[in-house]
Amino acid sequence: MHRFLRAVLAAIPIAASWHAPQALAEVIDSIEIERPEPAARVRVRFTGPMHYLRQAVSADGVVANVYLQGLDPESFGGAPAIDEVKHFPGAASVPPFTVRVRLDPRCDPAPNPVCIFIQFERAVRYQVRLGEDRRSLLLDFASEEEGRSPSAGKER
Amino acid sequence: MIPRAVLFALAGLVLAGTGAFAQSPPAPTLHVVALATVPSVAQRPATELPKALRGNPLYWRVLRSANAVSYQLCLGFFQTRDEAERARRQLAASFPEAHVIQVSVQERENLQKATRAAAAAAPAPAARAAALPSAALSPAPPAAARPPAAAAAAALPPPQASPPSAETPSAPVALAQAPAGSAEALMAEGRGAIVREDYAAAIRAFTQLLALPQSSLTRDAQEFLALSYERRGDTAHARTEYENYLKRYPDGEDSVRVRQRLANLSAEPQMATLRSPSEPQQGWRSFTSGSLSQFYYRGNSKIDSQPQGPNALDRTTLSVVDQSALITSLDLNARVLDDTHENRVAFRDVNTRNFIGGQESVNRLDSAYYDYKYKPANASARLGRQPGNTAGLPGRFDGALLGYGLSSGARLNVAAGEPVVPGFSIDSVQRFYGVSAELGPFNQRWSGNVYVFRQTVDGIADRDAVGMEGRYFSPQGYFSSMVDYDTLFRHLNMATAQGNWIAPWKTAFNVLLDYRMTPSLQTTNAIIGEATTSIRELLNTYTEEELRQRARAVTAQSALAYAGLMHPVTSVWQLGANLSVSRISHTDGTNNYPATPGSGYIYTSTAQAIGTGVFATRDVTVISASRVSADTYTGLGGQFTSRFPVGANWTLDGAVLWYRQDNQDGSTLQRISPVGRATYRWRNSISLELEAGIENTSARSAFLQEDTRRYFFSAGYRWDF
Numbered sequence: 001m002h003r004f005l006r007a008v009l010a011a012i013p014i015a016a017s018w019h020a021p022q023a024l025a026e027v028i029d030s031i032e033i034e035r036p037e038p039a040a041r042v043r044v045r046f047t048g049p050m051h052y053l054r055q056a057v058s059a060d061g062v063v064a065n066v067y068l069q070g071l072d073p074e075s076f077g078g079a080p081a082i083d084e085v086k087h088f089p090g091a092a093s094v095p096p097f098t099v100r101v102r103l104d105p106r107c108d109p110a111p112n113p114v115c116i117f118i119q120f121e122r123a124v125r126y127q128v129r130l131g132e133d134r135r136s137l138l139l140d141f142a143s144e145e146e147g148r149s150p151s152a153g154k155e156r
Numbered sequence: 157m158i159p160r161a162v163l164f165a166l167a168g169l170v171l172a173g174t175g176a177f178a179q180s181p182p183a184p185t186l187h188v189v190a191l192a193t194v195p196s197v198a199q200r201p202a203t204e205l206p207k208a209l210r211g212n213p214l215y216w217r218v219l220r221s222a223n224a225v226s227y228q229l230c231l232g233f234f235q236t237r238d239e240a241e242r243a244r245r246q247l248a249a250s251f252p253e254a255h256v257i258q259v260s261v262q263e264r265e266n267l268q269k270a271t272r273a274a275a276a277a278a279p280a281p282a283a284r285a286a287a288l289p290s291a292a293l294s295p296a297p298p299a300a301a302r303p304p305a306a307a308a309a310a311a312l313p314p315p316q317a318s319p320p321s322a323e324t325p326s327a328p329v330a331l332a333q334a335p336a337g338s339a340e341a342l343m344a345e346g347r348g349a350i351v352r353e354d355y356a357a358a359i360r361a362f363t364q365l366l367a368l369p370q371s372s373l374t375r376d377a378q379e380f381l382a383l384s385y386e387r388r389g390d391t392a393h394a395r396t397e398y399e400n401y402l403k404r405y406p407d408g409e410d411s412v413r414v415r416q417r418l419a420n421l422s423a424e425p426q427m428a429t430l431r432s433p434s435e436p437q438q439g440w441r442s443f444t445s446g447s448l449s450q451f452y453y454r455g456n457s458k459i460d461s462q463p464q465g466p467n468a469l470d471r472t473t474l475s476v477v478d479q480s481a482l483i484t485s486l487d488l489n490a491r492v493l494d495d496t497h498e499n500r501v502a503f504r505d506v507n508t509r510n511f512i513g514g515q516e517s518v519n520r521l522d523s524a525y526y527d528y529k530y531k532p533a534n535a536s537a538r539l540g541r542q543p544g545n546t547a548g549l550p551g552r553f554d555g556a557l558l559g560y561g562l563s564s565g566a567r568l569n570v571a572a573g574e575p576v577v578p579g580f581s582i583d584s585v586q587r588f589y590g591v592s593a594e595l596g597p598f599n600q601r602w603s604g605n606v607y608v609f610r611q612t613v614d615g616i617a618d619r620d621a622v623g624m625e626g627r628y629f630s631p632q633g634y635f636s637s638m639v640d641y642d643t644l645f646r647h648l649n650m651a652t653a654q655g656n657w658i659a660p661w662k663t664a665f666n667v668l669l670d671y672r673m674t675p676s677l678q679t680t681n682a683i684i685g686e687a688t689t690s691i692r693e694l695l696n697t698y699t700e701e702e703l704r705q706r707a708r709a710v711t712a713q714s715a716l717a718y719a720g721l722m723h724p725v726t727s728v729w730q731l732g733a734n735l736s737v738s739r740i741s742h743t744d745g746t747n748n749y750p751a752t753p754g755s756g757y758i759y760t761s762t763a764q765a766i767g768t769g770v771f772a773t774r775d776v777t778v779i780s781a782s783r784v785s786a787d788t789y790t791g792l793g794g795q796f797t798s799r800f801p802v803g804a805n806w807t808l809d810g811a812v813l814w815y816r817q818d819n820q821d822g823s824t825l826q827r828i829s830p831v832g833r834a835t836y837r838w839r840n841s842i843s844l845e846l847e848a849g850i851e852n853t854s855a856r857s858a859f860l861q862e863d864t865r866r867y868f869f870s871a872g873y874r875w876d877f
Contacts, residue, residue, distance in 0.1 A: 026522040039363040047543030052656045056766040058774040087876035109762045109782045132629035
């Protein structure tokens with residue numbers, strides 16, 4: 001069953017890539033749980049290197065704006081007409097969230113801005129920082145008990 | 157300096173005049189059970205404690221007589237003699253000589269002080285061994301298979317022959333007096349939980365400790381976390397945490413022990429019967445997520461042109477629909493994994509259907525790859541269209557990327573394929589292969605990579621590069637630098653240094669120095685300005701060397717220096733500023749492509765205020781002002797944006813952008829653009845979105861006055877699954 005499924009899953013992209021036209025902008029490669037509960041870490045992996053500029057997180061952690069600068073904008077595939085949006089379905093100690101990526105030069109005065117808007121579905125405590133590989137954003141979550149406490153919110 | 161092992165050898169000794177304590181405690185308000193008296197701590201009785209008594213501290217008391225010293229192993233502390241007697245009776249079989257004695261409260265405080273002193277010292281390997289169940293040092297069966305009291309014995313200080321000392325001792329137990337939430341308190345909590353076999357609590361404590369800034373306890377916490385998972389029977393997480401340990405601390409005798417534990421872990425059979433029903437099922441699991449979205453975009457521009465001057469023509473007005481398109485995007489991720497293997501498929505495709513005559517409809521495949529990981533060997537294989545998110549590789553390519561972990565601090569990657577350059581289709585075949593080595597992390601902070609890369613185009617060399625990257629990563633910030641040198645052109649292709657640092661007073665600094673050839677240096681650049689995009693055809697006219705000279709002649713150099721800071725001034729507002737200087741060089745051009753002038757230095761300064769909770773609980777508001785100064789123009793810009801959720805389902809975004817530019821020739825440009833967007837989320841899986849805006853642009857020169865008003869909107873949905 002799994003062997004068959006794996007073979008089918010493998011065949012789809014390979015076959016598709018044979019006839020694929022050129023790529024369009026794509027900044028987020030994947031969103032993965034890197035460390036399990038209770039203090040989970042989520043890594044939002046990008047398709048190119050970034051430089052961290054600044055961030056702002058709402059008091060309850062529901063909304064976070066992270067401003068980055070793309071160092072190799074060519075790797076994103078060009079400026080898109082639409083925002084890239086990816087939804088993370090959540091895990092035990094990580095509420096579901098949506099990441100919106102905007103490459104519009106008007107979203108920040110810096111050259112090649114990459115504006116990341118994160119919105120969680122409930123209050124949560126976490127830290128946001130650029131990953132050590134410069135190609136990812138790390139979200140380090142506090143334990144579930146702490147995150148649900150009235151004092152839950154941002155950590156900078 | 158006292159060796160750490162010796163420090164721990166003193167652990168548990170309470171020395172403050174115990175002879176006097178034993179005979180006539182000044183304030184006998186507590187009781188302890190004196191289990192045994194031995195001439196040397198090396199003769200510690202190796203006997204188990206009943207489960208009910210494992211939370212009580214065990215410690216040594218020193219008994220001094222006129223010409224001898226002996227050691228009394230005690231179990232403390234009981235409020236009443238009756239409680240202590242009950243404990244003694246439970247221990248009578250193992251400690252027939254056990255008896256109850258009175259001690260002062262001061263003795264318990266002495267022990268606590270000693271414990272805190274121990275916490276201040278770096279924990280020794282011996283300390284870790286003593287504070288852990290014995291299985292930390294040697295292979296052991298899973299938790300449920302061990303004797304019930306095995307963990308309790310571990311709370312005893314280790315057998316040792318170190319000479320006793322009259323100095324204040326250190327002890328590896330009872331750190332609960334440290335401030336709640338501190339590394340010391342969490343370490344004590346975690347250790348205590350291990351001894352109690354409450355592994356969920358231990359995992360919680362050690363994970364919280366690891367989230368704190370680096371300290372002398374971090375290394376131990378990482379090992380204890382892995383051990384806690386192992387004892388809980390969660391082999392997958394235990395393996396991950398042991399591997400994390402080895403990545404961070406590849407060297408040292410502790411690492412040898414952890415490596416052995418990891419090896420034993422792999423060798424131990426999976427015992428599903430040991431897991432409680434509430435624990436996650438191991439074995440094959442599958443996850444699927446993604447989204448499907450469709451958005452319609454429409455833009456309408458109205459342009460009023462009024463030529464200036466004595467013989468100017470009449471005013472003209474042009475109204476045109478400049479955008480009408482339906483964009484459909486499909487994003488799919490599927491994973492099938494178990495403790496050892498992980499299979500992943502990623503697929504992303506964007507289709508643009510244009511409704512305006514002359515504008516082509518296009519379908520573009522962003523990603524379509526299969527990714528496989530074999531966790532025990534840190535091996536991976538990725539096949540298909542993928543981002544080149546490993547050093548030296550093109551931004552996106554069709555091909556294969558293979559990786560293998562040579563050791564805990566080194567990983568080898570091999571890649572081959574064809575680069576994909578969005579929006580740049582050529583009639584030539586580019587192929588590449590490359591090898592890179594990922595190194596680190598070392599000391600949990602240093603990492604980097606080195607790579608070699610070769611690319612061909614229509615059979616000739618296109619790009620040959622070597623490069624390296626070094627990184628320093630700490631809780632306070634990071635610093636990274638990378639260099640890419642083209643050995644074919646004998647020219648630096650790219651060099652970057654960047655850093656970000658948060659000072660103790662919460663000011664965040666960031667710097668960036670970036671130099672690169674633009675576009676990236678390669679022989680293929682020679683097609684710029686040519687009638688053909690085939691290198692093969694150009695080779696009929698030019699030699700390889702001439703092509704490279706032409707490529708170099710149309711490739712510019714870009715340089716950027718950027719520095720900024722941001723500081724929270726209140727709980728709502730943070731203020732910041734940044735300065736940048738950038739420059740793009742001229743190009744020499746070719747006989748078919750004219751030379752382009754350089755940009756000169758462009759100076760940009762920006763002041764910014766970011767507020768959270770300005771208008772509502774969750775809004776994030778940004779106000780910024782910028783000034784741009786270049787050789788041929790100066791510009792001023794302002795921006796106001798705010799974004800906030802309303803209720804559980806709505807999110808509103810608003811922005812007003814303004815820009816004015818004064819050119820050296822006397823012409824001016826002014827633009828203002830308000831934009832709004834509303835998003836409604838329905839049943840957590842459907843998002844409906846509407847965005848609308850206006851952009852007013854006024855351009856003035858000696859010859860023309862032009863006003864452009866553009867209306868634009870988009871509407872659509874996204875289904876997340």
